[in-house]
Amino acid sequence: MNFKRLLCLALTLTTICCAGLTSCGDSDKDNSSKTENTAASVTVDVISVADKLKDEIEYKDTLNELSSDMVQKLFGLAADTDYVKGKVYVGSGGATAEEIACFEAKDSDSAAKIKTAMEIRIDSQKKAFENYQPQEMTKLNSPVLVVKDNYVMMCISDDNLKAEEIIG
Amino acid sequence: MREQNKKTVRLKRAKLQQLVISLSCLFLLVFAFGWMINLTVNTNNIEVDDNSSHAVGANVKSNESKDEDESNSKENSSSESDSEADSNSSNQIEDDDFADAAFIGDSRTVGLQMNTDKPKASFYASIGLNIDTALTESAITLDNGNNGTIMEAMKQRQFGRIYIMFGINELGWPYPDIFEEKYEKLIKQIKKVQPDAKIYVQSILPVSYLATNTNAVFTNENINDFNKYVKQAAENADAIYLDVGSYFKDENGSLPVEASTDGIHLIREYCQEWMNYLANNS
Numbered sequence: 213m214n215f216k217r218l219l220c221l222a223l224t225l226t227t228i229c230c231a232g233l234t235s236c237g238d239s240d241k242d243n244s245s246k247t248e249n250t251a252a253s254v255t256v257d258v259i260s261v262a263d264k265l266k267d268e269i270e271y272k273d274t275l276n277e278l279s280s281d282m283v284q285k286l287f288g289l290a291a292d293t294d295y296v297k298g299k300v301y302v303g304s305g306g307a308t309a310e311e312i313a314c315f316e317a318k319d320s321d322s323a324a325k326i327k328t329a330m331e332i333r334i335d336s337q338k339k340a341f342e343n344y345q346p347q348e349m350t351k352l353n354s355p356v357l358v359v360k361d362n363y364v365m366m367c368i369s370d371d372n373l374k375a376e377e378i379i380g
Numbered sequence: 381m382r383e384q385n386k387k388t389v390r391l392k393r394a395k396l397q398q399l400v401i402s403l404s405c406l407f408l409l410v411f412a413f414g415w416m417i418n419l420t421v422n423t424n425n426i427e428v429d430d431n432s433s434h435a436v437g438a439n440v441k442s443n444e445s446k447d448e449d450e451s452n453s454k455e456n457s458s459s460e461s462d463s464e465a466d467s468n469s470s471n472q473i474e475d476d477d478f479a480d481a482a483f484i485g486d487s488r489t490v491g492l493q494m495n496t497d498k499p500k501a502s503f504y505a506s507i508g509l510n511i512d513t514a515l516t517e518s519a520i521t522l523d524n525g526n527n528g529t530i531m532e533a534m535k536q537r538q539f540g541r542i543y544i545m546f547g548i549n550e551l552g553w554p555y556p557d558i559f560e561e562k563y564e565k566l567i568k569q570i571k572k573v574q575p576d577a578k579i580y581v582q583s584i585l586p587v588s589y590l591a592t593n594t595n596a597v598f599t600n601e602n603i604n605d606f607n608k609y610v611k612q613a614a615e616n617a618d619a620i621y622l623d624v625g626s627y628f629k630d631e632n633g634s635l636p637v638e639a640s641t642d643g644i645h646l647i648r649e650y651c652q653e654w655m656n657y658l659a660n661n662s
Contacts, residue, residue: 272641272642273641274641274647274648276494276495276648278494278497279497279499281497281499282494282497282499284499285499302494303494304491304494304495304640304641304645304646304647304648304651306486306487306488306490306491306507306644306645307491307640307641307642307644307645308641336521339519340487340506340507340508340519341507341508343508344487344507344508344549345507
């Protein structure tokens with residue numbers, strides 16, 4: 213009798229402890245999921261905008277993605293310090309000025325730095341193309357460069373309307 | 381008798397109560413145990429997700445690696461019938477980071493930079509640059525962020541290998557001997573500031589028929605003619621002549637039409653082949 217009572221008491225205490233622990237774990241899990249969901253939606257936005265710009269606009273050139281090391285070399289933007297996520301597509305070099313660059317900056321200062329880097333890039337391309345491929349100046353003179361909070365998105369193409377529609 | 385019956389009933393009731401409580405506790409224990417297992421599995425998943433979100437800075441790189449893998453697999457599948465040397469060259473591009481190399485040239489060399497992912501290599505190339513403006517125009521971004529000429533860029537550090545390619549923008553020049561003279565002058569000036577570097581002068585790459593749409597001077601006959609002057613300039617300046625142009629010629633002596641969107645500038649796969657050639661032949 214005493215043994216059964218002790219067993220019941222032990223089981224009850226164990227159950228209460230477990231229930232307490234699991235409920236704590238559950239609340240942690242909920243918090244983590246919220247953070248993760250927020251981060252995931254941001255990740256999808258920037259990368260998918262770049263991909264949509266590439267896939268849904270017609271380009272004369274074939275566009276290829278640049279590695280983060282090359283982005284740092286060409287634009288002076290470092291993956292760890294300047295932007296959280298980014299995707300850059302460039303053409304074959306000299307055939308056209310077609311280009312896509314989408315970044316999620318670390319903060320507003322970084323966003324301003326990225327915007328300046330994009331403007332420098334556009335100016336540099338203008339100088340390079342003006343005597344070499346003058347027909348490319350049409351797109352370089354009206355590039356789509358959008359800054360929204362910490363997001364900086366650039367698209368140099370023949371279809372600015374579509375680019376603006378995708379960027380939103 | 382009545383007292384004994386009451387005692388029996390109490391005893392049965394107590395036993396039943398104990399049984400119900402024991403079963404309830406057991407059920408709760410099993411439930412809690414199952415929940416804990418579930419929680420442990422979920423926690424591990426969150427840790428994995430957290431790791432991936434900490435690594436977002438490397439997203440571009442990992443995507444690029446994926447692209448590289450895809451293009452490598454494309455290359456591999458398309459070159460099944462290629463020679464062993466070609467498969468060796470595919471390995472070479474990943475091994476050689478060209479950290480000791482400088483690449484000098486026009487838009488075609490800009491394309492080489494954009495499409496071969498060699499961030500440690502130095503590219504002193506600009507769209508529209510030619511053998512004349514190479515010595516005079518401040519078209520190169522220097523290490524300090526300012527613009528400068530090729531020679532100013534060359535003075536920034538010492539290189540082990542220097543690759544030069546000019547000629548496509550000079551095809552309309554009426555006097556190719558002046559082209560040769562200026563090419564020789566550039567090589568000699570580079571040699572003066574880079575005495576220990578091996579200087580490779582590359583032949584002009586062929587064009588496809590699409591190039592003639594841009595300008596009538598873009599013919600392979602004209603390119604072959606200019607390449608004689610390129611070779612002579614290299615010999616006169618005691619540099620190494622690399623006939624990369626012949627490597628890209630098809631059976632008609634042209635650049636394969638699929639190698640370029642405009643007949644002049646190479647797409648990524650062909651730029652990688654070009655870099656492979658340089659890795660294997662220098």
